[in-house]
Each structure stands twice: as structure tokens, then as C-alpha cells.
Amino acid sequence: MKRDRDRGNTEVAAAGGSSTGKLKMWEEQPQPDAGMDELFAVLGYKVKSTDMADVAEKLEQLEMAMGTTTEDGVSLLSTDTVHYNPSDLSGWVDSMLSEFNPTQIGISGHESSPCSSNLIYDDDLRAIPGGAIFSNYDNKRMKLQQPSPAAVPTAVLVDSQETGVRLVHTLMACAEAVQHNNMKLANALVKHVGVLAVSQIGAMRKVATYFAEALARKIYKIYPNDNSLESSYSDALQMHFYESGPYLKFAHFTANQAILEAFSGASKVHVIDFSLKQGMQWPALMQALALRPGGPPSFKLTGIGPPQPDNSDALQEVGWKLARLADTIGVEFEFKGYVANSLADLDVGIFDISPSNDESIAVNSVFELHRLMARPGGIERVLNLIKSLNPEIVTIVEQEANHNGVVFLDRFNEALHYYSTMFDSLETSGLTRPDSQDSLMTEVYLGRQICNVVACEGVERVERHETLAQWRVRMGSAGFDPVHLGSNAFKQASMLLALFGGGDGFRVEENDGCLMLGWHTRPLIATSAWRLRRV
Amino acid sequence: MAGGNEVNANESKRVVPLNTWILISNFKLAYNMLRRPDGTFNRDLNEFLDRKVPANANPVDGVYSFDVLDRATSLINRVYLSSTKNETQWGISELEKPLSTTEIVPVIVFFHGGSFVHSSANSAIYDTFCRRLVNTCKAAVVSVNYRRSPEHRYPCAYDDGWAALKWVKSISWLKSGKDVSKVHVYLAGDSSGGNIAHHVAVRAAEEGVEVLGNILLHPLFGGEERTESEKKLDGKYFVKIQDRDWYWRAYLPEGEDRDHPACNVFGSRSKSIEGLVYFPKSLVVVAGLDLLQDWQLGYVEGLKKSGHEVKLLYLEKATIGFYFLPNNDHFHCLMDEMKSDLIWVSISLHLKIVKEAFLVGFSLSRFPDRLPVMEEDVLVLIGIRLSS
Numbered sequence: 001m002k003r004d005r006d007r008g009n010t011e012v013a014a015a016g017g018s019s020t021g022k023l024k025m026w027e028e029q030p031q032p033d034a035g036m037d038e039l040f041a042v043l044g045y046k047v048k049s050t051d052m053a054d055v056a057e058k059l060e061q062l063e064m065a066m067g068t069t070t071e072d073g074v075s076l077l078s079t080d081t082v083h084y085n086p087s088d089l090s091g092w093v094d095s096m097l098s099e100f101n102p103t104q105i106g107i108s109g110h111e112s113s114p115c116s117s118n119l120i121y122d123d124d125l126r127a128i129p130g131g132a133i134f135s136n137y138d139n140k141r142m143k144l145q146q147p148s149p150a151a152v153p154t155a156v157l158v159d160s161q162e163t164g165v166r167l168v169h170t171l172m173a174c175a176e177a178v179q180h181n182n183m184k185l186a187n188a189l190v191k192h193v194g195v196l197a198v199s200q201i202g203a204m205r206k207v208a209t210y211f212a213e214a215l216a217r218k219i220y221k222i223y224p225n226d227n228s229l230e231s232s233y234s235d236a237l238q239m240h241f242y243e244s245g246p247y248l249k250f251a252h253f254t255a256n257q258a259i260l261e262a263f264s265g266a267s268k269v270h271v272i273d274f275s276l277k278q279g280m281q282w283p284a285l286m287q288a289l290a291l292r293p294g295g296p297p298s299f300k301l302t303g304i305g306p307p308q309p310d311n312s313d314a315l316q317e318v319g320w321k322l323a324r325l326a327d328t329i330g331v332e333f334e335f336k337g338y339v340a341n342s343l344a345d346l347d348v349g350i351f352d353i354s355p356s357n358d359e360s361i362a363v364n365s366v367f368e369l370h371r372l373m374a375r376p377g378g379i380e381r382v383l384n385l386i387k388s389l390n391p392e393i394v395t396i397v398e399q400e401a402n403h404n405g406v407v408f409l410d411r412f413n414e415a416l417h418y419y420s421t422m423f424d425s426l427e428t429s430g431l432t433r434p435d436s437q438d439s440l441m442t443e444v445y446l447g448r449q450i451c452n453v454v455a456c457e458g459v460e461r462v463e464r465h466e467t468l469a470q471w472r473v474r475m476g477s478a479g480f481d482p483v484h485l486g487s488n489a490f491k492q493a494s495m496l497l498a499l500f501g502g503g504d505g506f507r508v509e510e511n512d513g514c515l516m517l518g519w520h521t522r523p524l525i526a527t528s529a530w531r532l533r534r535v
Numbered sequence: 536m537a538g539g540n541e542v543n544a545n546e547s548k549r550v551v552p553l554n555t556w557i558l559i560s561n562f563k564l565a566y567n568m569l570r571r572p573d574g575t576f577n578r579d580l581n582e583f584l585d586r587k588v589p590a591n592a593n594p595v596d597g598v599y600s601f602d603v604l605d606r607a608t609s610l611i612n613r614v615y616l617s618s619t620k621n622e623t624q625w626g627i628s629e630l631e632k633p634l635s636t637t638e639i640v641p642v643i644v645f646f647h648g649g650s651f652v653h654s655s656a657n658s659a660i661y662d663t664f665c666r667r668l669v670n671t672c673k674a675a676v677v678s679v680n681y682r683r684s685p686e687h688r689y690p691c692a693y694d695d696g697w698a699a700l701k702w703v704k705s706i707s708w709l710k711s712g713k714d715v716s717k718v719h720v721y722l723a724g725d726s727s728g729g730n731i732a733h734h735v736a737v738r739a740a741e742e743g744v745e746v747l748g749n750i751l752l753h754p755l756f757g758g759e760e761r762t763e764s765e766k767k768l769d770g771k772y773f774v775k776i777q778d779r780d781w782y783w784r785a786y787l788p789e790g791e792d793r794d795h796p797a798c799n800v801f802g803s804r805s806k807s808i809e810g811l812v813y814f815p816k817s818l819v820v821v822a823g824l825d826l827l828q829d830w831q832l833g834y835v836e837g838l839k840k841s842g843h844e845v846k847l848l849y850l851e852k853a854t855i856g857f858y859f860l861p862n863n864d865h866f867h868c869l870m871d872e873m874k875s876d877l878i879w880v881s882i883s884l885h886l887k888i889v890k891e892a893f894l895v896g897f898s899l900s901r902f903p904d905r906l907p908v909m910e911e912d913v914l915v916l917i918g919i920r921l922s923s
Contacts (some may be wrong), residue, residue, distance in 0.1 A: 005711035039554050039860050043559075044586025052553055059560045060545075066564060071572050078568040078577045086584045089561060096564075166632045350705070424604075491579040504609075510583050520611050521589055521602045521657045521680075 046512075065100040074205060077327045083487040085513040090443060122317055140251055162451050164204050164429075167196040168416070171208065174215055176410040181220055188217045202434075203423035210447040211416060213415035214454035223460065224451050232308055235277050237448070240441035242280055244432050245425065246500040250508075250517040251366050252281040253496050255395035257489040258529035259362045260288055262393035266360035269297045272351065272389065275368035276303030279318040283325055290329040300359070302351060307339050315339065344369065344378040348388045361391040370398055373464040383478040393483060394530040400516055400523040403453045404464040415453045418524070422446055425519035429502035468514055468526040480530040484513030547772045550824065552862045555775055558660075559773050559856045566653065571779050576652060576685050586659040594618030598666045602657075608698045613656045615669045615676040634675055635708040640711040641674040641719050641747070641877050644696075646681065646735075648726030650755065651692055651783035656680035660859050667861070671870045674721075676895050677703050681731065685785040689797050692727070692786075695734040703746060721748045721877065722815070727786075729754025733800060733834075737822065740814040748818040750873060752857055753825050754834065755785060758799035759792055762829035772824040773855045779827070803835030809841040816844040818876050819870060823851035848872050874882055 015241055040047045047055060069149045086092050174189035190212055199534040217223060257402040263269045269289070273281070280302050282301060288295040301322065315337025326333030340346055353361070365387050372378035386394055401418040405411045423446070426432075431438045452463040466474075472482070493508045493515060509516045509523060516523040548556050563586050569577045590600040590613055600615045617773065634640040645668070647661040648652050648699045654661060656678040666674045681695035703709060709718045722732040722739075729751035739746045757779060765906075780793075787795050796805040808814055817838055821831045838845040850857070853865040860866065 020822060035555065040558070042659065042663050043558065043859070044588065045558075047557070052557060056548075056553060056560075059564065062564055063560070066567060075571060078580050083580065087586065089557070093561075169631065182772050251790060428606075458552075485581055485582045490583045494579050494582075508582075509587055511683060516871055518589075520604060521587075521613070523589060 013044060018317050022124075033520040037077075040089070044087060046087050047089050051090050055090050055093060058090070058097060062093055062096050062100075065097065071362060085486075086483040086510065087512045092233060116383075122262055123243075153397060154369070164200065167193065167204065167208050168420075171192040171197060171215070171416060173287075174212075175409055175416075178215065178218055178412075179407070179409040181227065186215070186219050189221060197216075203420070203427040206443055207416070207420050207423045210419070210443075210450045211454065213414075213447075214400070214451045214502070217451065217455040224448075232310075232314065234445075234448075235314070237279070237441050238277055238370040240438045241445045244442040245429060245502075246431075246497055246506055247517065248280070248366070250493060251397040251497060251527060252284065252527055254485060254493055254515050255364055255366065255397055255529075256281065256285045256288065256488060257391055257481060257492065258395050258485055258527075259285060262362060262483070262529075262531075263297065263360050266392075267297045268300075268354070268359040270302065270353070270359045270361045272302045272304075272361065272363045273392075274304050274363065274365040276305050276315060276318060276337070278466060281302065281364070281366065282322055286322070286326055286331050286333070288479040290331050292346055296331045297360075298334070299326065300334040300336070300352075302336045302338065304338050304340055304343065304346065306341060313337070338413040342372070342378065343383045343385075344372055344375065346385055347383055347384070351389065353389065357390075359391055361393045363389060363394045366397040367399065369396060370404070370464045370466060371462040372463045373466075374459045379474070381479070383475075385453070387479060390532065392531065394480065394526065396471065396527060396530065397527045398468070399465040400518075400526040401465050401466055402467050402470065404466050412454060415450060419446060419450055421519050421522045422524060425524070426504060429505055431500075431502040467513060468523075468528060469515070471526075471528060475530050479533050481533045482513050483531050485515045485527065485529060490515060547854060548825075550813055551854055551857070552773070552860070555854075555856070555860050555861060559854070559857060562653075562856075563773050566778075570778070572695045574685065574781070574784055576785065578686065578711055578814075581653060587655065587656065587657045588659045589657065594666050596666065596670065598669045600662070600666070607696070607704050608695070608702075610698055610702075610867070611656060611680040612699055612702065613662070613665070613678040613680070615665050615678070616769070617673070617675070630708045630837055633708060633715045634728060635711040636715055637713065638711065639673060639719050641721050641858065642709050642711075642734075643672065643674050643676045643704060643721045643723050643750070644700055644732075645666060645676055645678045646692075646722075646724035646728030646731040647678060648724065648728045648752075648755075649683070649781075651684045651727040651730075652782060653683075664678045664858065668723075668873070669869070670784060670876050673874075674877065675709060677709075684782075688789075689795075693734045693738070693797075693867040696722075696731045697738050700735055700744060700746070702741060715743070720752060722746055723750035723752070724754070725752035726753075726855070727782075728753045730756060730797070734797065737811065737817055740808070740811040743813065745813065746815040748876065750820075750876070751831075751834075752820045752858060752869070753822045753827065753828070754831060755782075756798065756800055756830040756834050757793045758802055758830065759794050762833075763810050764829040765826045766822065768826035774826055775853060776826065801833060801871055807841065808843070811841075811843075813844050816846070818846050818848065819910070820848045820850065820870065820872075822853035822855055822857060822865075823849060824854045846876065 013290075034432065035048045035050060037047050037049045066077075077096060081096075082240070085094065085499075094399040101113055170189055170193050174193060177183070177186035177189055191210060193215075194210040197205050197212060200208060208494060220449075232247050240247070259271065264353030265448055271285070273279075283508055286299060289299060298327065301319070303315050303318060308314050311323070314334075320458065323333050323335060336352055338346070338350060353359070365495050369382070370378065372382055399418070401414055403411055403418070423443075425440060426439070427434065432442075449463045452461055455467075475482075488512075490510055496505045497508060497517075507518045507520065509518055511526070514526055514528040551559070564582040569581050569584075571577065580773050585767075590602045592601050593598050598615055598616050599618050600613055603612050603614060604610075605612065634642075645661075645665055647656060647658065649658075656662075657680070661678060662791055665678050668674060668676050675914070677699065679696060681699075682691040686691075689893060700722070703720060704718050706718065710716070724730070724732040732749050732751055733754065736746050738744075760864050761776070765776050765779075768774075783793050783798055787797060793799060794802045794804055796802070799805065819831060819835050819838075821828050821835075825831070832847075836847050848869070850865045850868060851862075857863060857865040857871055
């Protein structure tokens with residue numbers, strides 16, 4: 001089976017979807033980051049080979065500094081200091097050192113220090129003698145490949161009952177038949193899935209049913225209705241999704257954290273929300289701004305939303321609600337709503353940006369940007385738009401999965417694993433009763449995504465989720481630098497999960513400066529923050 | 536050892552490659568920040584700093600992995616399997632078939648280290664190590680995400696280890712062998728994982744669950760007494776006695792001391808394992824620069840005195856954590872040893888079959904087609920004459 005993960009790879013020959021062998025895939029993988037030590041890379045650290053001696057020296061300095069500090073002092077490093085991006089070992093050590101003495105960063109080992117008379121000089125670090133070093137170390141021996149950035153690590157939480165496995169197998173076999181255009185076989189298999197699904201209970205049954213339905217639509221070419229007609233319906237569905245678990249709460253919370261930090265010190269702030277929906281993200285931010293020491297800034301919110309089928313002004317209604325809240329908590333508030341079929345239709349001119357450049361701008365997008373990939377040029381246009389807004393910070397929350405692969409079968413398999421985990425988390429966390437409206441509507445919400453990923457194509461297929469690794473590449477090429485979310489955000493997100501996570505299945509994970517919400521070991525949602533690259 | 540008693544923090548740099556020194560020093564300093572003098576632990580920051588990796592059902596270097604949630608215990612086990620040569624099957628569909636119907640494929644139940652407090656099955660250092668094990672030992676590996684202290688003290692880790700062992704034994708797709716009769720399990724672990732492996736093996740032997748072998752990598756044992764190696768090596772190679780003490784205080788029941796049977800397994804408070812016929816053979820790997828070596832060597836002696844088979848691999852110049860990176864002799868030595876020992880135990884299984892067959896007068900032609908390579912003297916033992 002082909003594992004074509006790289007974006008930009010051309011379409012595989014239709015009939016021979018699985019013809020490309022494993023060897024070819026490895027050749028096509030992008031090279032690991034230039035200069036990064038490979039051994040560290042597989043352990044999750046980015047250390048340049050040329051920096052290693054320097055990092056070692058700083059570690060030594062840090063140890064000395066910690067050794068001469070009181071226990072309380074060392075303790076402060078853990079409680080008071082905010083840690084960022086542990087993958088960047090060098091950066092982390094620097095930031096720890098700067099806690100002790102801001103002037104000590106980068107000082108060479110030749111500087112004297114009261115406690116040490118046995119300083120090791122640079123040369124000693126390099127001259128490590130003895131049989132401990134495998135001098136004939138062949139780099140190829142036991143070398144582990146770094147997975148390509150586009151490779152989706154799929155942690156599969158398996159219901160290890162045998163019928164569950166057979167059901168999954170049949171679904172995949174059906175998808176494979178579809179991939180090879182063997183519709184007769186696919187038809188037989190999708191019916192068999194229906195039979196097997198009935199014998200399942202709970203999450204497995206629901207997932208199987210949604211995927212089977214989506215496959216049936218693809219086989220019989222009965223495509224779902226046009227998405228744009230159902231926007232008010234989809235808002236309602238998302239509200240139920242909000243209530244059914246910690247997913248959206250995590251998204252809003254972590255994005256708000258980054259926005260708050262970026263807005264620190266500003267007296268006029270402006271948030272442009274690409275995915276306003278019911279505006280559920282903003283009350284919390286407004287509360288936090290209201291409680292800011294020194295008083296709140298004036299807060300402007302621009303919300304983008306799709307046109308409503310009955311031409312009602314849903315955006316203004318949201319704006320009114322938020323204005324009433326702002327009034328209660330004493331925050332100066334202004335709201336503007338813009339209707340657009342697609343973010344790509346927006347023009348920078350329509351935004352009410354203060355010409356005097358005195359407002360701090362944040363652009364926020366939760367589960368919205370991936371839709372732009374349905375049309376060529378869409379995402380590029382919007383990223384350029386964002387740049388021209390000159391924001392302090394751009395917060396992006398996306399599903400952590402690659403549902404935009406070129407090969408149908410790969411998409412199908414990724415989606416099967418992702419949504420299985422999602423449904424499993426909904427069921428097992430026990431946050432809502434299975435027959436409650438929140439539960440049922442959340443299933444419909446996810447079911448529509450499944451249908452879109454599996455049964456739709458072209459501009460109709462809008463659920464084009466991509467992984468954090470893929471977004472990093474895209475944002476980097478478009479001229480954005482990451483803004484790291486730190487240990488304080490991590491800790492608070494963990495506390496949020498303790499409150500809203502129902503049990504201990506949900507986890508926050510730090511990933512190279514970004515935060516991810518996962519169910520056990522499988523990441524589901526990733527929050528990243530960006531700013532314009534300073535040239 | 537070089538030098539006097541003066542703590543020379545730079546000795547460690549002379550005996551490990553630079554990457555390893557950086558890696559372990561980084562852990563050491565971070566861990567120093569996380570442990571609080573009052574015995575509490577900054578769990579959030581620990582998880583924040585720990586580099587984790589998701590499982591990957593796409594084979595990387597011939598190994599793929601997936602996580603299994605055991606609903607009965609909420610335990611996560613990460614399973615690592617060798618990808619089939621036939622690439623038309625997505626990994627997970629293999630769960631309908633046993634590992635092999637022609638040969639024995641060992642299943643290593645692995646307990647990661649971290650002094651009972653740090654790391655997880657999905658920590659990058661352990662994920663990487665387990666993947667290497669799959670390839671080197673031609674085994675399946677199941678890494679157990681046991682509950683950690685100080686939040687979950689003794690005996691949680693042992694209970695989780697036991698639950699994992701029982702789960703592994705029950706899984707049809709981990710079975711192998713010509714008659715596909717059972718899962719061929721080895722227990723393995725480094726540091727606290729080694730300690731867990733021992734205790735799980737004891738329980739397995741007591742309850743009649745077959746474990747073919749134990750592999751302990753500088754296992755965590757200790758006691759109230761301060762041994763020579765602890766005194767001599769304190770603070771010299773990444774580890775201080777006071778840190779070890781902290782971890783035991785965090786793991787053992789409150790108010791207990793290090794002579795507790797969990798820690799001092801051959802001490803006066805521990806139950807003897809002399810009668811335990813089914814306690815597995817052990818391979819114990821000791822790093823010569825590990826301050827706990829006297830306890831580990833004592834463990835080896837204890838096993839021998841209790842009548843159990845044990846092999847010691849003493850790596851004179853190795854420090855703790857030598858196996859995280861494949862950039863030194865000790866790493867390769869360990870891998871070679873594990874590979875041959877797994878085969879050794881497989882051979883002895885074959886041997887058992889052969890011996891029994893011989894004893895009831897089967898002819899040579901009825902033996903399995905593929906006899907593994909055996910030592911000369913062993914062949915003589917069972918009466919097979921070598922051709923000239």
C-alpha cells in the first residue's frame with residue numbers, strides 16, 4: 001500500500017494506487033533540518049551539530065548556577081519561570097541561565113566562577129577519549145529515519161475485541177476497492193460493514209455507520225447537499241460540540257492565552273475572528289482583559305461569517321450579545337461583522353483598521369483555514385491578507401490529522417483512525433449522556449465532516465484538515481515565525497481539562513512551541529501562534 | 536576510578552560521547568528543578584518538558600506502532616511490531632493473525648525507566664529504544680504506560696505491570712510458534728522498569744503465568760545501607776544518592792524506609808523466592824559507573840543463591856542511560872547480548888523439544904526442519920553426534 005505523504009507529490013496512477021513501493025517513499029521524503037543532529041532529532045530535540053559544544057558548556061554553567069543556589073531558588077525555576085519550547089535545547093538552557101544572571105549567557109568557560117576551580121575548556125569537550133566512543137561508528141547503522149513532516153502519526157486506540165478488528169478491516173477493504181474503482185466489490189463490502197456494525201455497540205458502531213454511509217454515497221455517487229445552505233444549522237451543531245467535550249474549550253483557551261500575551265501593554269486591541277460562529281471564544285478573553293492590571297484596553301472585534309439562508313444578520317446578533325457582556329464588565333467594545341462565502345473573498349480594505357497604526361491586531365482562526373484548500377490559491381490569498389493586516393499575533397487551531405492527502409485510500413484510513421478516536425473520547429469521557437442532545441448533535445457534527453472527507457471531491461470537499469507539521473511548513477514559507485506557547489499556558493490548559501475533561505483520558509502535549517489536545521496518546525487538535533517574520 | 540573523593544562534575548564528560556552527555560545532563564538538571572524538597576513533584580512541568588511521540592501505524596525503518604487502551608484498567612500499552620514484507624496490508628489488519636505460525640516470535644513486555652516518576656511509554660527516548668529492540672531482537676515489544684509516583688505509589692506500578700502481562704498473554708495476535716499455542720513473553724525494563732520487571736516476574740511465577748526471561752537494565756534496587764559504590768560514585772556520573780533517596784520516598788508507602796521489599800528485594804524483609812520454580816532466567820546488565828551497582832550485583836548474587844539462573848553483563852565504563860543513543864560500544868554490546876540471549880532461550884525451548892523427543896526414541900528425521908545453531912557441547916549433551 002502506498003504511503004504517499006508529501007504534499008506536492010503528483011497524483012499516483014489511478015489503477016495502481018498501491019504500486020509505489022516503500023523505497024520510493026523514503027527517497028521522496030524531505031531531508032531532516034539542515035545541520036540538526038540526527039540522534040537528537042529522533043529523541044525530540046533540535047540541536048545543531050555545530051552548537052553541541054556550546055550547549056554542553058551552558059549546561060555546565062547552569063549546573064554550577066543551580067548548585068550554588070538555595071533549594072528555594074531552584075524551586076523557583078520550576079514554579080515561577082515560564083518555560084518555552086523544550087525541543088530547542090539551546091534556547092531552553094539559555095533561558096534557564098538568564099534566570100540566574102542575565103549577563104551570563106554565552107560566556108565562555110574561560111570566565112572564572114567562584115565555586116569552580118576545575119573548569120573544562122572547550123578543547124576538553126571535544127577530546128573525549130576512550131573505548132566509550134564507537135570510533136568506527138557507521139552512521140548508517142541503526143539510523144532511524146525521521147518521518148516526513150507530512151506523515152501522520154496515527155496512534156490507534158484499538159478496541160481489541162475481534163469483531164471490532166474485523167469491522168475496521170472490512171471498512172478498509174471497501175475503501176481499497178473504491179480506490180481501485182472496483183465498485184462491485186466495494187458495494188458488497190459496504191453492505192457487509194452494515195451487517196458487522198450492528199453487532200457493535202457504542203462508538204465503534206457509530207463510526208462504522210458514518211463511514212459506511214459516506215462510502216455508500218461515494219459508490220453510488222449520491223453526494224451530500226451543498227454545504228453553504230446549512231450555515232445556521234452548522235452553527236448550532238458546533239454549539240453542541242462545544243458543550244459535549246473539552247475540544248473547543250481547549251481551542252479557545254489556548255488561542256486566547258496567546259492573544260492575551262501578545263496584547264500585553266496595548267491600550268487598543270482588535271481581534272479579527274475568521275470563524276465567529278456564536279462568538280463563544282470572546283467572553284473569556286474579554287473577562288481576562290477586564291481583569292488586566294492597569295485596566296482593560298478598548299476592544300474591537302471583527303467577525304467573519306457565511307451568508308444566512310434567510311438573510312438574517314446572525315453576526316450582528318452575536319455582536320449585540322457580546323456588547324451587553326462588555327457593558328457589564330466595563331470593557332469598551334466595538335463590533336463589526338462581515339459576511340463572506342469564503343475568506344478568500346475578503347479584501348484588506350474592508351477591515352476597519354485604524355490608520356494611525358495604534359491598535360494591536362490579532363487574527364484568529366478556529367477550524368476554518370483548512371476550508372481554503374478546496375480552491376486553488378485560496379490559502380495563499382488569505383495568508384497574504386493576514387500579512388497586510390500587520391497583526392501582532394495570528395492564532396490558528398486545526399484538527400491534528402492529514403485528511404487532505406492526494407490518494408483517497410490514505411485519506412480514508414487517516415480519517416477512520418482520527419474519528420474513531422474522537423468518538424471514543426466522546427463516549428469514554430462520559431461528559432454527556434449518550435442520548436442527550438449535545439451527544440447526538442455532536443455525532444451529527446462529526447458525521448458531516450466524515451461524509452465530506454470521504455464522499456466529496458473538488459470544491460465540495462472542504463474538510464481538508466492538515467497536520468501541525470504541514471501547517472508549520474506552510475506558515476514558514478508564507479513568511480510567518482512561530483510564537484511559542486509556554487509552560488504557563490500548558491499548565492492552565494491541563495487545569496481546564498481537569499475541570500472539563502471528564503476523567504483522565506484527555507491530555508495536553510507540548511510540541512515544539514505549540515500545544516495539542518489529545519485523547520490518551522493521540523493528538524486531536526493543535527493550537528499554534530504566529531507573527532510576521534521580521535526581516 | 537580516577538581522582539579522590541572530590542566531586543568532579545566533569546568526569547562524566549570523559550566517558551560518554553558528547554550527545555549522550557548533553558542528553559543525560561539535560562534530564563538531570565530538569566529533574567532537579569522538578570523535585571521539590573517537601574516530596575511533591577511538578578508534574579505539569581515534567582509533562583511539558585518531556586518529548587513525546589504519537590504511535591505511528593506507518594512503518595518507519597520496518598517498525599510500526601499503535602496504542603491499545605485496555606478498557607478494564609485504563610492502561611495504555613504501546614505495541615511495536617515488525618512490518619510485514621508484503622506491504623499491501625495496512626498494519627492494523629494484521630491483528631487477525633498470530634505473529635507467526637512457523638517460528639517463535641518473542642514478545643518483550645517493556646517497562647520504561649524514570650525512577651517511577653518520570654517518562655511515559657510515549658516518551659521519545661523510550662519509543663525510539665523500543666523500536667530498536669524490535670529490529671535487533673526480531674521481537675514484538677509492548678511498552679507499558681504504568682502509573683507513576685508520587686501520585687500513585689507502591690504497588691500501583693507492579694499492579695499495572697501485572698495487568699499488562701495478563702493482557703499480553705490473552706492476545707491472539709501476539710501468539711507464535713508452530714502450534715500457535717501461546718504468547719512467548721519476556722519481561723524487560725531499565726531503571727525502575729527493571730525493578731517492576733522483577734516484581735511482576737515474581738508474581739507471575741507465584742501464579743503460574745509463564746515468563747521466558749527477564750532482562751533488567753541497570754535496575755533500581757536499594758536499601759538503607761550505603762554501599763561502597765554509592766559512596767564512591769555519588770555525584771560523579773549524573774546521579775546523586777540524595778536524588779535516589781527522594782525517588783524511593785516518592786514511591787514507597789509513606790513512612791517506609793528503603794529496606795522495604797519493593798526496594799531491597801533480597802533484604803531481611805523480603806520473602807524468599809527460593810521455591811519459585813517458574814521464576815524466569817534473568818539477564819542483568821550493570822553499568823560500571825552506576826552508583827547502584829553494588830545493589831544490582833547483590834541482586835545477581837541473590838538470584839543465584841535462590842537457585843535461579845542469571846547472567847550478568849557488566850559494562851565497566853558505562854554510565855546510566857548508555858542505551859538511549861546508539862553511539863557507543865556499550866549500546867551495541869547490549870543489543871548483541873539481548874539478541875543472542877533471546878535466541879538462547881528459544882534454543883533451550885527447542886532443546887527441550889529435542890531432548891524429550893530423543894528420550895522417547897524419535898528418529899532424527901522427525902525433528903523440526905530448521906534446527907537453530909547450537910553450541911557443540913550442547914549437541915553432545917543430547918547425544919547428537921557431529922559429523923566429521
